[in-house]
Amino acid sequence: MAASDYSARHLSVLEGLEAVRKRPGMYIGTTDSRGLMHCLWEVIDNSVDEALGGHGDTIEIILHPDDSVEVRDHGRGIPVDIEPKTGLSGVEVVMTKLHAGGKFGGGSYAASGGLHGVGASVVNALSERLDVWVDRGGATHHMAFRRGEPGNWADPASGPSIDATFSPFVTGSELAKVGKVARGRTGTRIRYWADRQIFNKSARFTFEDLIARARQTAFLVPGLTLTVRDERNPLEPSEESFRYDGGPKDFVDFIGRDTAVTDTWELKGAGSFSETVPVLKNDGTLVSEEVERDCQVDVALRWGNGYETEVRSFVNIIATPKGGTHHAGFEAGLTKVMRKVIETNARRLKLTGKDGAERIEKDDIMAGLTAIVTVRIPEPQFEGQTKEVLGTGPVRGIVAKVVEKELTAILTSTKRDTKAQANTVLEKIVAEMRARVAARKQKEISRRKNALETSSLPAKLADCRSNDVETSELFIVEGDSALGTAKLARRSDFQALLPIRGKILNVQKASVTDMLHNAECASIIQVLGAGSGRTFDLDQARYGKIILMTDADVDGAHIRTLLLTLFFRYMRPLVDAGRVYAAVPPLHRVEVKGSPRREKEYVYTYSEQELNEVLRDLKRSGRKYNEDIQRYKGLGEMDADQLAETTMDPEHRTLRRITAEHAEAAERVFELLMGNEVAPRRDFIVAGAEKLDASRIDA
Known part of the structure; x- marks a missing residue:
């Protein structure tokens, strides 16, 4: 046109x-x-x-x-x-x-x-x-x-129906x-x-x-x-x-997924502000007037032993998933209070020397935080009809002031329980800061490395030659005895080996600092090269598959559980991405005798039930087998060819992918089996004692 x-x-x-x-x-x-x-x-x-x-x-x-x-x-x-x-x-x-x-x-x-x-x-x-x-x-x-x-x-007599005939009003409704x-x-x-x-x-x-x-x-x-x-x-x-x-306090207790290290604290307060708004008069005209507004603030929060943050904000019960001025005010007030209190307690928290020069950042404070931020104000200004962002400016200062006042009173309280919890939170924040700084320094070191410099990776790592992350695999092997066989069994072009000594630290109980100081945990984090906790960057991981290769016995299952706890808590994106696997080594090897027409062969089984089925099938087919069936108690009992064929060769092995589809249920199980609370674990063991088969205990 x-x-x-x-x-x-x-x-x-x-x-x-x-x-x-x-x-x-x-x-x-x-x-x-x-x-x-x-x-x-x-x-x-x-x-x-x-x-x-x-x-x-x-x-x-x-x-x-x-x-x-x-x-x-x-x-x-x-x-x-x-x-x-x-x-x-x-x-x-x-x-x-x-x-x-x-x-x-x-x-x-x-x-x-x-x-x-x-x-x-x-x-x-x-x-x-x-x-x-x-x-x-x-x-x-x-x-x-x-x-x-x-x-x-x-409508029919049965009630309103979408199929009924509609007649619009003609003259008046x-x-x-x-x-x-x-x-x-x-x-x-x-x-x-x-x-x-x-x-x-x-x-x-x-x-x-x-x-x-x-x-x-x-x-x-x-x-x-x-x-x-x-x-x-x-x-x-x-x-x-x-x-x-109970209001927001009950809400925090409901959505908090990790184990709480503090009680759920409530921060309540109010403030007022004036704003100029158009007011509709009786004659239909709009006149700008300055009105006084009251803002009620109700915040509930608690810290847990994890590092994930869950902060939800609401205005007059409307969820604001993209935040707004109230959310910004909460974060500003929280950061200001924590920096001030930590600075006051720097000596007790051992923030001296190099640590003292570091500044606490918002992410350090938010690690493990679960919070509900609610405000009630008349005629809030939202950005759009979907109301996902609050735009009323003065609310930011009011929320920040309430958080500063109420949280300072809690953190400086002289009550024994409150004081102990406050100290735990401050130590957790400082530990997060140290972990962030350590991760940053490690990244800087890796960036400065060039071809002429030696690698800073652990000496016990048997690395692969390939730099292709998609195809490379890291086997975390239980014990040095299995390492020797695995070195001969692996395909060194894309399979790397990292041995660990026995049972690593139970990170569900330990603090972040203890985890970072543990030699085995530190080695795993260092070898993967992607950091840990909030600083974990999946794109920086050096291997496409992480395979946990432990013995097929009770101790091996325990070690695998400890390793999974480490990955679940501090390298969760690896689990979510489906890049963590458990190797499935065989339990038995059956030697099937040969005949003039058929060569001798070996059959591997992975459970007692499978072994019984194999033996039954052999008897039905009339094939003879060596009655002295080999039972593997550890990976070290296999020779290189057997380990490669059953556990490491991609063409023949079986891997069990570790997933976290039901993350909340998995978190509860980890906490029950690996956490600090002994009583629930004891009740669980007592309740399941009748189902235990004593013959399966490896004693």
Whole structure:
């Protein structure tokens, strides 16, 4: 089209909810399952806002078999009287008008998650059908919509149906009274069918995500009961209910995965700030006024013995996964306090000499931290309708000040238990700083190395010739006796060997400092060349496969467990990437006798059951074998050819890949078997004592 042909008649003006249907991504982000769930969050959050204001303490969410979803609350109910400017009922205004609602500074809500006034109307616009029932004033009021347009559905006697015939209102809309309720009973029920013209066919309501969101909300609104019921499978309906009275403190205890080294501390406070906002006057004009805002801060945090960080932030119970000013204020206050307290206790923490010149960084402090940061403010400023980032500037300073004041009081407390925990945290942070510095120095040394310099790798490492990470393999071998055989059995072009002496340090109990000072652990970290803990860089790993090759006995299993604990806690990305394996050496070798027609052969078996099956098959086929069956108690009992054929040769060996698909369950098992708490481990052993086969003990 030529420039001269482009005129005002080519411009389109989208009215009302038409804009939402034309550009849904602007309001809900996507049109897949995430966008579908976002619509449900909008409806649920409106009910939660009522509970936040002290109106109602129960919310029900029901997934119906007909692909509809229903949300019920016992709040005040959407207003049913006529809104004077539009001449429409309050229900129709809320459901059909963008930027309409009770959250624009009219005093209906002190602090709410919804503030743009588009949540309910957007859900209505993107629904093939939506019904709303309001209990208020002794009556139940009902109104129905089709893709945002009000009207009547000719429903069967069985109840609302998406297949019923719809008739839009022609002259004027009607909010019908369909029943009576007790005078004091109030509440809102919304049921809707998502419009499949808008959402992908594969978009579905996820029960697990709904459960997680309901649990999260129950933590953030103490005393609120949320019930989620999935009726999509009538034969096996699912229902879960959540209610917590401890607030963010309970939330931290729930999501903290590692073993706590401190109690869960609560940091509470408030502050105020003024901001200039446009205020809507009665005559319809907008006037800028300076208003005073109150900001309530509630932070719960604790440190664990791990190094992963889990910090979640919320504004008026709305999750802000990308942070914002409240998150930044929390980190700033935390860093300032820790640096100050550590500086004060430098001598006791032995921060002298070279260590004293190092500065504590935020990552050192955040290692092993689990925290929930919540703020409540009226009319928060978010970046976009999806509300993933808080933009209200003054909140940063208020949160930082509350964290500084409350955390300083805890860290300088004279109470015995609190003081001991504070010392543990400070020592942990200093240990993280030292580990980071050591990793940085190691990286600098490796960068400075050139072809003329000797390698700084351990002398006991039998390295491979290949520099190709994808094909290279590192075998961590139990004992020097197995090392000699393995050297002869390996393919030195791509297989490296690192022997370890017996059982390494149990890192589930030991501190980071003890782990780094342990010769075997330090050798493994040094040889891999990718660091440890928070400084671990998977791309720097020198080998594509890490294979743990231990004896096929109880001691070998123990050593393998200790090694896996080290990898799980301090080199977790290797496990997640599927690059850690356990070699599977055989337990037995059966010599099958030859005949004029067949040569003598050897059969390897890997369990007692497999051995019995092999012997049974040999007897059935009439083949004779040497009754003196060799049982391998260690890798050192094999000769090089046997070890290569059964355990090391890629063409014949069997490897067991170590995965962490169920990471939280694995963490609990590691802590039970390898942690500091003796009583749970004793109970576990006692409970399983009857199942123990005494003949399997290698004594």
